Amino acid sequence: MSKKIVLSFLLALTAISVVSQEIININENAVPESSETLEYLIENILISGACANVSNFNSQVYGLPTETQTKNYGFFSTNPNSTFPFEEGVVISSGIAYAGANTLNGALVSTDLAGATDSDADLEDALGYTGHASHDASFIEFDFVPTSNFISFRFLMASEEYDGNTECNYADGFAFLLREISSTTYTNLAILPDGTPVNVTNINNSGGCPNNTPYFDGYNMGDTNYGGRTIPLIANATVIPNATYHIKLVMADEGDSIWDTAIFLEAGSFNLGLDFGVDLTLAANNAACGDSHILDAGLFVGATYQWIFNGNPIPGETSQTYTAQTSTTGGLGDGTYEIAVTIAAGCTATDDIYIEFAEVPVSVLTITESFLACDADMDGFADFDLSLHDLTTL
Numbered sequence: 372m373s374k375k376i377v378l379s380f381l382l383a384l385t386a387i388s389v390v391s392q393e394i395i396n397i398n399e400n401a402v403p404e405s406s407e408t409l410e411y412l413i414e415n416i417l418i419s420g421a422c423a424n425v426s427n428f429n430s431q432v433y434g435l436p437t438e439t440q441t442k443n444y445g446f447f448s449t450n451p452n453s454t455f456p457f458e459e460g461v462v463i464s465s466g467i468a469y470a471g472a473n474t475l476n477g478a479l480v481s482t483d484l485a486g487a488t489d490s491d492a493d494l495e496d497a498l499g500y501t502g503h504a505s506h507d508a509s510f511i512e513f514d515f516v517p518t519s520n521f522i523s524f525r526f527l528m529a530s531e532e533y534d535g536n537t538e539c540n541y542a543d544g545f546a547f548l549l550r551e552i553s554s555t556t557y558t559n560l561a562i563l564p565d566g567t568p569v570n571v572t573n574i575n576n577s578g579g580c581p582n583n584t585p586y587f588d589g590y591n592m593g594d595t596n597y598g599g600r601t602i603p604l605i606a607n608a609t610v611i612p613n614a615t616y617h618i619k620l621v622m623a624d625e626g627d628s629i630w631d632t633a634i635f636l637e638a639g640s641f642n643l644g645l646d647f648g649v650d651l652t653l654a655a656n657n658a659a660c661g662d663s664h665i666l667d668a669g670l671f672v673g674a675t676y677q678w679i680f681n682g683n684p685i686p687g688e689t690s691q692t693y694t695a696q697t698s699t700t701g702g703l704g705d706g707t708y709e710i711a712v713t714i715a716a717g718c719t720a721t722d723d724i725y726i727e728f729a730e731v732p733v734s735v736l737t738i739t740e741s742f743l744a745c746d747a748d749m750d751g752f753a754d755f756d757l758s759l760h761d762l763t764t765l
Contacts, residue, residue, distance in 0.1 A: 383694035387602035393593050395455050397447045397462060398439040398473040404446035408436045412446060412461045412619075417524070417641045423728050424516035432487065432509050437455055440469045443482075447472065447635065456527065456603045460638040465507040465543065465624045466631030471529065471595050480531045480596050480631045483507070494621045497546040497559040498568045507631075508623035514552060514570040516615050517643050518714050519669040523607035527562070530632035532571045533590055533599025539580035543632035543691045544570025545622040547606045552615040571632065575600050597633065645669065645710065645722035648758075658729040663696045666724070668710045679723075680711040697728045704728070 376444040393717065398405040404416065434442025445468045448459040457653035462468050466482030491508035528545055532538050546568070549558035561569045563583060576584045590599040610616060624633050645668060651659050668676060670693055680703045686695075693710070696702020709723035 384448055392455055392694065393450070394455055394596070395416050395447050395449050395472045395741050398442070398445035398469050399448075399473070402438055402446060402448065405439045406437045407446065408512055409444045409461075409463070410513075412444070413511055413513070413641075416446065416459070416638050417461050417636050418639075425513055427514040429513070430509075430511040431491075432511075433507075435618055436672055441467055443468050443507075445469070449594075453594055455594070457525070458638040460640070461509075461629050461636045462633055462634075463509055463620070463622055463727035464507070464631055464633040465622060466629075468633065468731075471597055471631070471633050480598075482631055483629055489704045491621050491623055493619060494544070494546050494556060494623055495556065497548060508621060510619055510621035512617065512619035512621075514617050515643060517610045517612055518674075518720060519643070519645065519671055521607065522610055522641075522643055523605055523646060523671055525603050525605055525637040526640075527588075527603050527635050528571070528574070528596050528632065529567060529597035529600035529635065531598050531630040532632060533575060533597065535577045535590065536579060537630065538571040539576040541571065541622050541624075541630070543622075543630075544568065544573075545632075545634045546619075547644075548619040548621065549608055550617050551611075557619070558608070560608050561604070562606075563604075564727055569601070569604065575599070582716045584629055593689045597631075603637070612670060612681050636763060645712065647708075647710075647722050650725040652725065652727045653729060658727045659695070660729050661701045662728070663671055663694050663702070664728070665692060665694050665709070665727055666708060667683075668693045668712060668722075671720070672715055674712045674714045677713075678713045679711060695726055700764060 379689055396402070402413065409430050409432055413428075414425055432442065432444050434444075436442070439445065443464045443466060444464055446459070447462045449455045449457070462471070464471060466480065470480050470482065489508060491510060494508060524547075526545075530538070530543055532541050532543050536666065545561050546559045547561040547646060549560055550557045559568060563569070563573070563586060567573050567583060572580065572582065574583045574586045575581060576587045576590075586601055586604065588600050588602045620634075623631070624632060647666065649655070649657070651664070652659050670691065676689050678685045678693045685703070693708070696704075698704035705727045707723050707725045709721060712720045714720060734748060
């Protein structure tokens with residue numbers, strides 16, 4: 372009997388160990404970033420792209436930076452066996468951020484911040500809330516000057532409202548609002564390709580109100596304590612280099628102050644400069660097809676460009692674009708292609724991508740049937756009606 376008890380105890384410990392590796396970590400005390408301000412996290416964890424001029428931060432959040440287990444924002448990271456799509460980044464919640472992970476008891480992730488944060492009119496306008504106000508709203512806003520003509524970032528939304536029914540009535544959500552500094556009109560970039568705003572009512576797979584199901588990843592995924600989450604989404608915009616823009620990232624509960632929702636922002640994905648995207652490889656089934664692939668670093672006003680292959684500068688390649696080619700056509704072939712853009716003295720932006728080329732399949736048709744025609748007038752020529760030998764009739 373005692374051996375069975377010990378064995379059961381060991382199995383229980385093993386199960387807890389496996390689950391703890393699947394649950395992500397939020398605001399762990401041993402991690403220095405957990406005690407940082409939201410401003411620090413945005414500027415040093417979320418934003419990538421050298422030489423981005425970021426300033427004039429303002430925020431509405433709950434809790435002091437050092438209150439790691441009670442504030443509604445913070446730093447997250449994953450364990451080795453986690454299935455969560457992002458390895459680390461910044462989280463902003465409509466309740467206590469810490470409750471979204473770190474525990475295994477499956478408790479309801481629901482915190483009423485009791486007026487500590489307010490509603491947000493900009494969010495309500497962007498998501499089209501009518502008849503219900505936003506609650507427990509948090510935001511961070513700042514100005515920035517992009518060095519290129521494109522910005523983007525990756526995020527996903529997780530929510531306790533995802534239970535197969537509640538999402539039909541409560542549209543907790545998030546907006547990424549952008550405007551030129553001289554304008555008062557925001558554009559919401561946290562939208563689906565058809566322009567639909569991101570909230571739990573617009574993205575779910577419930578029995579009563581399924582909506583945009585391809586963008587919903589599933590219920591009770593096991594990597595957080597939330598009831599479900601979206602797939603990773605991308606917000607992007609074309610901007611004017613060297614112009615000043617204002618950005619506001621805001622999220623909130625809708626209709627009530629309970630059943631929390633959180634936005635997870637991938638570290639380094641808020642790109643204010645270069646981004647070639649994922650590597651192109653045969654293993655990932657996305658290799659460059661054919662003999663060439665064009666890389667475009669984007670427009671950097673007044674900048675100089677230098678293309679690099681496997682760590683070595685490519686002589687004479689100093690334009691905005693570069694055409695990578697296979698070695699059989701005189702190119703450099705498979706390898707790592709990099710761009711270094713010098714924007715000003717001491718200010719250089721870089722990005723790289725690994726490219727493998729795949730041959731274009733060639734179809735070869737072998738005709739084994741002989742086509743015969745009579746030369747009626749004996750002049751050495753005859754008319755062939757090839758339509759009588761279409762492939763469908765062979």
